[in-house]
Amino acid sequence: MSIFRLGDQRPPEPQRIDDDVVMRFEHVYEVDPEKMRTFPQQDMPAWDTHRIVAARWDHLDWMHDHFADAVLPAGLESETMPTEEEQ
Amino acid sequence: MSVAIKSAIDDGVIEELRAIMGDDDRVLPNISARVNRTRVPAPFPVHRWAEYMPDVAVLPRTAEEVSEVVKLANRMRIPVVPRAGGTGLSDGAVPLRGGICVDVKLMNAIGEIDLVDRTVTVGPGINMLKLNEALRPHGVFYPDDPASYPCSLVGGRIGTGGWSLLGARFGHTRDLVVSMQVVLPTGEIAQIGDGGGRKLRKSSTGLTLKQLFTGHQGTLGITTEATLELFPRPEVEFSAFFAFDDYMKAHRTTGALTRSGLATLAGVVLFDEWKLRYLRRDDEAYIPQPESVRAVVAVALYGTRAEVEPASGRVMEIGRADGGRYLGDEISQGDWASRHDRYATPLHGRSLDGQAVPMSWHCEDAALNYSVLPQVREEWHAIVARYRERYGVFDDWGMFAYTNAAHKPWGDYLVEIDVGIWEQRLDDETWAAWVRCKREIAEVSLSHGGSITACHGATRAGDAELVPTEMGSAWPVVLAIKRALDPNNIMNPGKQCLDEAYR
Numbered sequence: 001m002s003i004f005r006l007g008d009q010r011p012p013e014p015q016r017i018d019d020d021v022v023m024r025f026e027h028v029y030e031v032d033p034e035k036m037r038t039f040p041q042q043d044m045p046a047w048d049t050h051r052i053v054a055a056r057w058d059h060l061d062w063m064h065d066h067f068a069d070a071v072l073p074a075g076l077e078s079e080t081m082p083t084e085e086e087q
Numbered sequence: 088m089s090v091a092i093k094s095a096i097d098d099g100v101i102e103e104l105r106a107i108m109g110d111d112d113r114v115l116p117n118i119s120a121r122v123n124r125t126r127v128p129a130p131f132p133v134h135r136w137a138e139y140m141p142d143v144a145v146l147p148r149t150a151e152e153v154s155e156v157v158k159l160a161n162r163m164r165i166p167v168v169p170r171a172g173g174t175g176l177s178d179g180a181v182p183l184r185g186g187i188c189v190d191v192k193l194m195n196a197i198g199e200i201d202l203v204d205r206t207v208t209v210g211p212g213i214n215m216l217k218l219n220e221a222l223r224p225h226g227v228f229y230p231d232d233p234a235s236y237p238c239s240l241v242g243g244r245i246g247t248g249g250w251s252l253l254g255a256r257f258g259h260t261r262d263l264v265v266s267m268q269v270v271l272p273t274g275e276i277a278q279i280g281d282g283g284g285r286k287l288r289k290s291s292t293g294l295t296l297k298q299l300f301t302g303h304q305g306t307l308g309i310t311t312e313a314t315l316e317l318f319p320r321p322e323v324e325f326s327a328f329f330a331f332d333d334y335m336k337a338h339r340t341t342g343a344l345t346r347s348g349l350a351t352l353a354g355v356v357l358f359d360e361w362k363l364r365y366l367r368r369d370d371e372a373y374i375p376q377p378e379s380v381r382a383v384v385a386v387a388l389y390g391t392r393a394e395v396e397p398a399s400g401r402v403m404e405i406g407r408a409d410g411g412r413y414l415g416d417e418i419s420q421g422d423w424a425s426r427h428d429r430y431a432t433p434l435h436g437r438s439l440d441g442q443a444v445p446m447s448w449h450c451e452d453a454a455l456n457y458s459v460l461p462q463v464r465e466e467w468h469a470i471v472a473r474y475r476e477r478y479g480v481f482d483d484w485g486m487f488a489y490t491n492a493a494h495k496p497w498g499d500y501l502v503e504i505d506v507g508i509w510e511q512r513l514d515d516e517t518w519a520a521w522v523r524c525k526r527e528i529a530e531v532s533l534s535h536g537g538s539i540t541a542c543h544g545a546t547r548a549g550d551a552e553l554v555p556t557e558m559g560s561a562w563p564v565v566l567a568i569k570r571a572l573d574p575n576n577i578m579n580p581g582k583q584c585l586d587e588a589y590r
Binding site: 017018020021027028029031035036037038039057059060061063064066067068069070071072073074075076077078079080081 | 216219220228230232236253320321322323324325326327330368369371374375376377379380389392395396399403412413414415416417418419420421424425427428431435437438441442443444445
């Protein structure tokens, strides 16, 4: 039995990131399905993946809010990742 | 000497408990209530679950009810195990000899909020997150911030003597409790603080008892009320994460940050190479990072904007001075926020053939000086690698080192190695192997002048048997105190080798 409640919400084919990880949506990573043979990966409709990711960000914002009125950013991008021009 | 033995509980005891509580629904001898009060989140010998169940759980609402339950237990020589959130990582709330589980979750009232003398008085069953939601309209907060912030309770934090992520700035649990009410092992109710004052932070009258009743792991009594410190709610938070291509650069930068003299510095965290390998494999924030990211230093400031803004500039200078590269605002803010709530993280590890398998999280902690961190990390990882290779049910998830001393972040660290354990595969052989592995890790800590635990407590097999060694010449004092306060060894018996007090 499929758990998909919205057939047209089937996620896109994965793009390989490295030996351990694939990606179906930008910045949303999954363990390589080849490494989930002992405990097979469950099917996830796209909407559920997006819901979980959004909830995670909501949760982190909520955590920040517990400890201070505002978050002060350094205002800087990552110095470890290649820039768009370098990519 | 007569001491508590496993379960003297019969129908007569259950009836006495019901008479004390005056409410049958708060006396729970049923199997589900007992099963659910057996283990804590730390990996557990699930194949031997029944050995660790309490015989009955009670849910008191008042100190007087707790007192009467303990008096009954003391008279009948029945073990008593206090339990708050049950979120500890070292089995403090796990019964070793059955008995009565005193679950304090219903004692969760927020009493007086004193904005003049800056204290709040609460029951032990209140959670810090819920407490801070109530405090927020008053512009104050209670800064005890473990990785279990959303789910652990004040009573458990006191019993464990817990560590706080923000401790370098605000202090840890033992620094944040001003005074408390404790039911002693013989059932008397005592007010414990500095001198006789409920809201005094410093007194030289009598003996200093507060520390004694913080971190005893339920072996000296049950906290039934606590008066806690209130701080002004911070206006701003600043967090920054720096990546390094070499662990020793990160180690030096950690030291430089802790010696910076910045008064708003709340904590510094050092991630080692094994931690980065684990994160690059299994954490969305680090998966895309290049191989040159081999160690990370995280730092956070809390306070007024007038203090934190200039201090943040100094942090950026120190963080980059020895080759550190800023990981960007998104990771710095998101990862720091996640540190308040590590229990929400779903866990999986890798079997020897690289397959992803469900694993529970064991966090083995120690208190260690700054100077020995590089060497201890080598020795700890070598131990875990040996056991992983031989048994195939363990996985090395790397190490963190966190600033450990309240208000003095430079000298010593809460150091942890996170080990994934495939609980479903545990049997007597693999569990015994895990206990040996833990013991070897703890022995390394002692050999480097450290303590076998900075935060979780030495109440698990593998740690507990080393408590007399670590305490050394103070061990007879510990035994004398335990025997004097708990003449029948009813309070959480079997923990930390304290049974030696009765031989």
